[in-house]
Amino acid sequence: MESVHAIKQRFGIIGDDPKLNRSIEKAIQVAPTDISVLVTGESGVGKESIPRIIHSLSHRKHNKYIAVNCGAIPEGTIDSELFGHEKGAFTGATSTRSGYFEEADGGTIFLDEVGELPLPTQVRLLRVLENGEFLKVGSSKTQKTDVRIVAATNVKMFDAIQKERFREDLYYRLSTVEINLPPLRDRKNDIHLLFRKFASDFANKYKMPTIRLDDDAVNVLLKFRWSGNIRQLRNVAEQISVLEQTRQISAEKLRAYLPDTGSNLPAVVGQTKKSESDFSSEREILYKVLFDMKSDLNDLKKLTLELMENGNNASVKEENKSLIKKIYSEDDSDAYESAEDITEVLQLPEESVVSNSQIADKYHFAEDVEEEETLSLQEKELELIEKSLERHSGKRKAAAKELGISERTLYRKIKQYDL
Numbered sequence: 001m002e003s004v005h006a007i008k009q010r011f012g013i014i015g016d017d018p019k020l021n022r023s024i025e026k027a028i029q030v031a032p033t034d035i036s037v038l039v040t041g042e043s044g045v046g047k048e049s050i051p052r053i054i055h056s057l058s059h060r061k062h063n064k065y066i067a068v069n070c071g072a073i074p075e076g077t078i079d080s081e082l083f084g085h086e087k088g089a090f091t092g093a094t095s096t097r098s099g100y101f102e103e104a105d106g107g108t109i110f111l112d113e114v115g116e117l118p119l120p121t122q123v124r125l126l127r128v129l130e131n132g133e134f135l136k137v138g139s140s141k142t143q144k145t146d147v148r149i150v151a152a153t154n155v156k157m158f159d160a161i162q163k164e165r166f167r168e169d170l171y172y173r174l175s176t177v178e179i180n181l182p183p184l185r186d187r188k189n190d191i192h193l194l195f196r197k198f199a200s201d202f203a204n205k206y207k208m209p210t211i212r213l214d215d216d217a218v219n220v221l222l223k224f225r226w227s228g229n230i231r232q233l234r235n236v237a238e239q240i241s242v243l244e245q246t247r248q249i250s251a252e253k254l255r256a257y258l259p260d261t262g263s264n265l266p267a268v269v270g271q272t273k274k275s276e277s278d279f280s281s282e283r284e285i286l287y288k289v290l291f292d293m294k295s296d297l298n299d300l301k302k303l304t305l306e307l308m309e310n311g312n313n314a315s316v317k318e319e320n321k322s323l324i325k326k327i328y329s330e331d332d333s334d335a336y337e338s339a340e341d342i343t344e345v346l347q348l349p350e351e352s353v354v355s356n357s358q359i360a361d362k363y364h365f366a367e368d369v370e371e372e373e374t375l376s377l378q379e380k381e382l383e384l385i386e387k388s389l390e391r392h393s394g395k396r397k398a399a400a401k402e403l404g405i406s407e408r409t410l411y412r413k414i415k416q417y418d419l
Contacts, residue, residue, distance in 0.1 A: 001028060002057070010056075011049055014197050015190035019182040023050065030177050031057035036129060038114075038174045039152040041181035044229035050179055051110035051150040060148055063107035066100050071113035078121050080137050089138020101134055101145045108148040114174065115155030115166060122167045129173045149174070184229040191222055194230060198237035209247045211240055216251035224258055305377065382417050385410070389419065 004024045007013070013024070030037055031054045039047045048067065055065045073081050080089075084099030100109060111117075117125065128134050129149060133142050151174045160166035184191060195213070203210040213221060226232055236257050240249060384403065392398040400410040413419075 004028070007053055011053060013046070013049055014194050015187055017182065017187040017190050020187060020190070023179050023181050024053065026177065026179050027053045028057060030054065032059065034058075034148050035176040036148075036174050037150045037176070038171075038178045039150065039181065040157075040178060041152075041154065042183045042227075042229055043154045044231035045181040045183055046230050047152040047154075047181055048110070048112065050181070051108065051152070054150055055108040055110075055148070058108070058148065060107050064104045065108045065110070066104045067110040067112060068100055069112045071116035075118045078118065079124065082121065083124060083134045083136055085137035086139045089136075093138065096136075099134075099136065101128060101147055102143065104147050105145050106147075108150060111149060111151040113153060113155075114151035115153035115157065115160055117166075119165075119167070122170050126167065126170045126173060129170070184226040184233060188222055191226070191233065192218055194233055195221060195237055198234050199241060202238050202241035206242060208241070211237075211244060211247050211249055213249050213254065214251070217249050217254045220251045220254050220258070381413070382419075385413055385417070386419065389414075 002010075004021050007024055007028060008015075013020075027037075027050050037050070037054060039050045041047050051067070052065070055061060068082070070078065079085075080093075080097065080099065082099050082101055084097050084102055085093050087093055087096045111125075124134060128145065128147070132144055132146060134145060135142060155166075157166060157171050157175075161168045161171060184194075192213070199211045228235075239257055240254070244253065385399070388399040388402050389396070392402070396410055396414070397407050400407040403410065405413075
């Protein structure tokens, strides 16, 4: 068995952090077996190195190694890419095609960004993991494959499982062994070492002297958060190598290449981006509140209109009566419990308000009176609609505008009264 140091030299892995060494040790230990491995860690930490180590140290090393970026394949074609398809299976399938699982038979498949797989594809993948079987798209013939699956993701899998974006059973089949790579900010002693390696590589590539950091610049380098990890560090080293004329880099020059986004601040624990399901839930709550408000407004309109029709609000201005009649267009429900509510909304004089007991007796406990009043209102509503339609020669849009209601509401009333 090769040592960790030998493996790092062989695959160009820079650093001597204990967490990094432990991850490489685990990869070396599981390589001779066929168990599935899940590599986790933030974007840019170098997760792609672990599957190559596992494949090169396994008995499958002389067979194919295929790396697939699941997040880069469109959802509509990913099943075809992974499992193949039959001729005529879908529009554009002009010939039979082998998928990655068929091509990699006897070898290793690396599924990068496996957390981005759509749920139907997750079901197909679970079947491969359980019994090595798969179906091509458009085929009913089961095929066998013997592949070693190594997956990687920067998604928090338990959060994805709770939000039903990833199957729990698939997660446990993929993560028989889980290898986590630490972020660059947790490998402080490796940051400057990596930067020097990248600076040397770019100096050779662009045929120019190697850049060097002074002591203050090194301190800035170590204190920066590096949210993009090794990938971000490499990009910064390349930019400085190409753009700077002087090869000695000060702290001020280095800061000019670091994004000023507050990334030096500690990370906020537990802060997550809202999902579509979260927004959907908020919309449902908002709709419920709006419907409740609409119901309350209808209650207010009913009680106000009935008080006016019975002469209890003689002091209400005629224009206010007309306005209330225009906005009254929905089906009535139970009346408001307090007449003071109406006074507050319409700014009616207090002497025009009947007592709460009168309202309660009239609208809540006298079913025969309520039915009579409702019938009277319906007749008046019918009369207004008929007159308006007649005045506008049956044009619903003009009639609805005059009545102060929507055309859709008017159409419903026409059907209701069989006009």
